[in-house]
Amino acid sequence: MAYIPSLQLVPRALNGDLRAIARLLTRAETGTGESRAALDEMFRRAGRAHIVGITGVPGSGKSTLVAKLAATLRTTGRRIAIVAIDPSSPFSGGSILGDRIRMGDLAGDPGVYVRSMATRGAMGGLASGTLEAVDVLDAAGYDVVIIETVGVGQDEVDVARAAHTTVVVSAPGLGDDIQAIKAGILEIADVHVVSKCDKPDANRTIADLKGMLALGLSMAPPPAPGRERWVAPVVATASLRDEGIGELAAAIDRHHRFLDTSGEIDARRKAINERRMLKACEEILRREFERHQNAKVSGLLQQIDARSLSPHAAAGKLLAQMHIEMHSGDNG
Amino acid sequence: MAYIPSLQLVPRALNGDLRAIARLLTRAETGTGESRAALDEMFRRAGRAHIVGITGVPGSGKSTLVAKLAATLRTTGRRIAIVAIDPSSPFSGGSILGDRIRMGDLAGDPGVYVRSMATRGAMGGLASGTLEAVDVLDAAGYDVVIIETVGVGQDEVDVARAAHTTVVVSAPGLGDDIQAIKAGILEIADVHVVSKCDKPDANRTIADLKGMLALGLSMAPPPAPGRERWVAPVVATASLRDEGIGELAAAIDRHHRFLDTSGEIDARRKAINERRMLKACEEILRREFERHQNAKVSGLLQQIDARSLSPHAAAGKLLAQMHIEMHSGDNG
Numbered sequence: 001m002a003y004i005p006s007l008q009l010v011p012r013a014l015n016g017d018l019r020a021i022a023r024l025l026t027r028a029e030t031g032t033g034e035s036r037a038a039l040d041e042m043f044r045r046a047g048r049a050h051i052v053g054i055t056g057v058p059g060s061g062k063s064t065l066v067a068k069l070a071a072t073l074r075t076t077g078r079r080i081a082i083v084a085i086d087p088s089s090p091f092s093g094g095s096i097l098g099d100r101i102r103m104g105d106l107a108g109d110p111g112v113y114v115r116s117m118a119t120r121g122a123m124g125g126l127a128s129g130t131l132e133a134v135d136v137l138d139a140a141g142y143d144v145v146i147i148e149t150v151g152v153g154q155d156e157v158d159v160a161r162a163a164h165t166t167v168v169v170s171a172p173g174l175g176d177d178i179q180a181i182k183a184g185i186l187e188i189a190d191v192h193v194v195s196k197c198d199k200p201d202a203n204r205t206i207a208d209l210k211g212m213l214a215l216g217l218s219m220a221p222p223p224a225p226g227r228e229r230w231v232a233p234v235v236a237t238a239s240l241r242d243e244g245i246g247e248l249a250a251a252i253d254r255h256h257r258f259l260d261t262s263g264e265i266d267a268r269r270k271a272i273n274e275r276r277m278l279k280a281c282e283e284i285l286r287r288e289f290e291r292h293q294n295a296k297v298s299g300l301l302q303q304i305d306a307r308s309l310s311p312h313a314a315a316g317k318l319l320a321q322m323h324i325e326m327h328s329g330d331n332g
Numbered sequence: 333m334a335y336i337p338s339l340q341l342v343p344r345a346l347n348g349d350l351r352a353i354a355r356l357l358t359r360a361e362t363g364t365g366e367s368r369a370a371l372d373e374m375f376r377r378a379g380r381a382h383i384v385g386i387t388g389v390p391g392s393g394k395s396t397l398v399a400k401l402a403a404t405l406r407t408t409g410r411r412i413a414i415v416a417i418d419p420s421s422p423f424s425g426g427s428i429l430g431d432r433i434r435m436g437d438l439a440g441d442p443g444v445y446v447r448s449m450a451t452r453g454a455m456g457g458l459a460s461g462t463l464e465a466v467d468v469l470d471a472a473g474y475d476v477v478i479i480e481t482v483g484v485g486q487d488e489v490d491v492a493r494a495a496h497t498t499v500v501v502s503a504p505g506l507g508d509d510i511q512a513i514k515a516g517i518l519e520i521a522d523v524h525v526v527s528k529c530d531k532p533d534a535n536r537t538i539a540d541l542k543g544m545l546a547l548g549l550s551m552a553p554p555p556a557p558g559r560e561r562w563v564a565p566v567v568a569t570a571s572l573r574d575e576g577i578g579e580l581a582a583a584i585d586r587h588h589r590f591l592d593t594s595g596e597i598d599a600r601r602k603a604i605n606e607r608r609m610l611k612a613c614e615e616i617l618r619r620e621f622e623r624h625q626n627a628k629v630s631g632l633l634q635q636i637d638a639r640s641l642s643p644h645a646a647a648g649k650l651l652a653q654m655h656i657e658m659h660s661g662d663n664g
Contacts, residue, residue, distance in 0.1 A: 040642035047639055128644070273636040273643065274629070280647030282614050297606070304605040307379055310372035311605065312460070315612030 006038030013140050014045060021113070021140050028132035029117050031283070039132045046138035049081075050256050055149045055160040055185060056169025061195045064239040065169060065248075066148050070112055072249045073144055081113040081142035083133050085149045085159065113142065128279050130159050158279065161188050162272050164265070165255045167248070169193045172205040186212065189232050191251045198238040210234055228262040230255065338370030345472050346377060353445070353472050360464035361449050363615070371464045378470035381413075382588050385492040387481045387517060388501025393527045396571040397501060397580075398480050402444055404581045405476055413445040413474035415465050417481045417491065445474060460611050462491050490611065493520050494604050496597070497587045499580070501525045504537040518544065521564050523583045530570040542566055560594040562587065 004020075006027055012020035024042065027035035054069075056062045063084065070080045115137075117130055130147060137145045149159050160166050168189035186192075192213070194206050213232065223229040233251050237244030259265040300318055303309035309317075336352075338359055344352035356374065359367035386401075388394045395416065402412045447469075449462055462479060469477045481491050492498050500521035518524075524545070526538045545564065555561040565583050569576030591597040632650055635641035641649075 036644065040645055043642040044639045131643075269637060270633060273633050276643035277629070277632065277636065277646050277650065278618065280644040281617055281651055283644075284647055284651055285613055285617055286610065297609070300609065301602060301605050304609065305601060307376045310375040311463075311608035312368065312375075312612040312615075313372055314609050315616055318609065319613055319616055 006035040007041070010038050010041050013042065013136060016141055018113070021136060022115075024136045025115055025117070025133050028136060029129050031129055039135065042139045043132070043135045046135040049134075049138035049142055049145045050165065051134055051138070051145050051147065051163045052252055053147045053149065053160040053163030053166045054169065055157075055166065056193070056195070057150070057171070060169040060171040061239060062148055062150075062169050065193065065195055065237060065245075066146055068239050068242065068245045069248055069252075070146065072245045073252075074109065074111055077111075078143035079111045079113075079141065081137035081140075081145045082115065083130060083137070083145065083147045084114070084116045085130055085147070113137065128276070128283050131162050131276055131279075134162075157185055157188065158275060160185065162275060164259060164268060164272075165190045165252050167191045167193055167252065169195050170205060170209055171195045172197075172199045172201040187216065190230060190255045191248070192232055192234040193244075193248060194234060194236050195239065197236040197244065198241055202236065206234060206236055228258070228264070230258050230262075230264070338367040339373070342370050342373050345374065345468060348473055350445070353468060354447075356468045357447055357449070357465050360468060361461050363461055371467065374471045375464070375467045378467040381466075381470035381474055381477045382497065383466055383470070383477050383479065383495045384584055385479045385481065385495030385498040386501065387489075387492040387498065388503070388525070388527070389482070392501040392503040393571060394480055394482075394501050397525065397527055397569060397577075398478055400571050400574065400577045401580055401584075402478065404577045405584075406441065406443055409443075410475035411443045411445075411473065413469035413472075413477045414447065415462060415469070415477065415479045416446070416448045417462055417479070445469065460608070460615050463494050463608055463611075466494075489517055489520065490607060492517065494607060496591060496600060496604075497522045497584050499523045499525055499584065501527050502537060502541055503527045504529075504531045504533040519548070522562060522587045523580070524564055524566040525576075525580060526566065526568050527571065529568040529576065530573055534568065538566060538568055560590070560596070562590050562594075562596070 004023065006024065009020040009024050013024050024035070024038060028039055054062055054066055066082060066084070070082060073080050115133065117133060134145050134147060147159055147163060160168075166188050168185055168191075170192065171194065186209075192209060194202060194209060196202065197206070213234070217231065235244055235248045235251055237248060239245065259268060296318065300309065300314040304311055304314050336355065338356065341352040341356050345356050356367070356370060360371055386394055386398055398414060398416070402414055405412050447465065449465060466477050466479060479491055479495060492500075498520050500517055500523075502524065503526065518541075524541060526534060526541060528534065529538070545566070549563065567576055567580045567583055569580060571577065591600060628650065632641065632646040636643055636646050
């Protein structure tokens with residue numbers, strides 16, 4: 001296949017051409033310079049979709065839940081896209097699970113688009129690439145874009161917080177370490193799910209979660225004057241029995257309406273934009289760092305190696321050097 | 333307690349004063365500007381300790397393993413420090429588990445120092461803070477500094493890769509999602525542990541892991557001329573029965589000797605320094621971003637909100653603006 005310049009793919013993707021969409025998603029994933037203008041254009045054309053982040057600890061059954069949820073949302077006629085982020089090797093940069101076979105029920109439905117994404121490798125970039133992929137699907141006309149992430153690690157939390165509605169999935173009986181991790185992401189949830197509620201210890205998990213949430217709510221400051229508070233509901237699901245999926249879809253839609261009617265959507269959008277801009281800054285920085293590897297970095301590294309300069313002090317010097325060049329490069 | 337300036341804590345910490353060490357660790361954790369010079373000084377005084385990263389998926393029993401390992405390493409007279417990174421809330425910034433009670437066996441041994449660290453919150457900073465804490469303990473004279481992280485997420489992988497010797501812990505029967513995550517970190521292991529080998533399905537986990545490693549090795553390029561290859565051993569442990577801990581300690585020491593005798597330690601140090609400098613760059617950038625929030629960022633955010641500018645394009649503009657100021661600030 002000949003390489004099609006990214007900008008040529010834009011009008012096709014906007015028309016819903018699946019192959020053009022797939023190619024732009026790949027380019028968002030790899031983050032090549034040539035695709036920059038096209039991805040920027042897709043961002044400008046986006047903004048209509050409801051972005052739903054679904055995150056949860058490993059073993060919480062997110063993928064099955066996402067497939068069932070998508071099927072349920074489909075019954076209202078909405079077109080659904082799913083971006084599933086796979087943990088990927090820092091070396092191979094490849095996606096481990098590949099495109100999802102477990103999405104079986106949805107196969108062949110042209111109103112559902114499923115895409116697994118790898119991260120951009122050891123140097124990071126998960127957040128930017130994923131959110132640019134969401135832009136592509138949003139601009140291409142999908143009504144709901146679901147981002148599925150493993151809810152651990154800063155990058156994953158960042159992605160989850162870049163959604164309009166964040167769903168955090170807990171599951172019974174996942175052990176101490178996992179509960180500790182979960183506590184870190186509980187606070188970003190707009191909707192809680194306790195999955196696998198056909199398991200015997202599910203009631204205790206639900207009770208524990210509700211207890212923690214009640215405690216958190218009692219300690220939270222009151223909402224600012226004129227602002228409403230959304231109290232995140234807890235939905236119990238059992239995906240394999242199709243239980244609770246309708247309730248989850250309803251809770252997600254209810255949160256979407258809350259954002260609109262309360263005006264909270266503006267604050268949410270602002271927070272998302274801030275975070276995206278910061279992430280993009282970091283990515284530009286990392287690329288600059290790689291470019292400067294041979295020229296200036298090595299001298300600083302030698303000083304670090306001799307312990308005459310700390311990594312932090314070296315970073316300050318490097319940034320000061322990079323800035324002039326980037327600035328003159330941008331304007332000169 | 334009166335606040336003691338960080339630089340005054342340095343000579344005390346270098347003399348092994350536990351309270352001075354504890355305070356410097358807290359300052360590394362929170363990353364206040366006042367502590368910068370002191371942490372830089374501790375970095376310059378560090379470089380003697382063997383840094384061991386122990387990482388593994390939630391539920392793999394890392395904490396128990398680390399406690400047992402520390403006790404075993406102690407029998408050789410070495411002084412051991414443990415830095416355990418807790419998943420922390422992006423909002424509270426607090427450590428969830430607090431200082432470890434489960435380190436019970438080690439309590440009261442002045443040759444072992446245990447510290448739980450929180451991350452620096454939603455804006456990141458796990459890596460820099462943790463590694464500065466390691467500098468403090470290294471400079472304070474601990475012979476082995478163990479960093480315990482949950483082996484998922486980019487930040488955690490970065491921390492694990494900042495060790496001289498990285499131990500990756502797997503455990504039997506942790507399910508599909510977890511296996512997928514694990515695959516992402518298998519490649520950074522210098523020593524593999526299969527924990528909980530008193531479990532019935534442990535043999536299959538060991539066999540699976542060895543199979544994956546053999547496959548990986550067969551596909552790996554040959555080592556560069558003149559460079560030796562380290563083949564990461566697989567150690568089976570059962571912490572509760574004290575099985576395999578001696579073998580693990582021996583494998584870690586063997587890797588340490590390999591680094592020295594093969595000269596690989598230089599390449600390892602260089603890679604660690606590079607990563608630390610990049611992380612420090614990112615942290616400076618994040619702080620700059622926060623400082624500029626009101627002044628310049630808001631105009632760019634409005635353009636993003638209106639979708640006339642993509643987050644990536646806005647980031648480029650912001651960096652170009654920041655650079656001049658930082659540069660003149662650094663040199664003027």
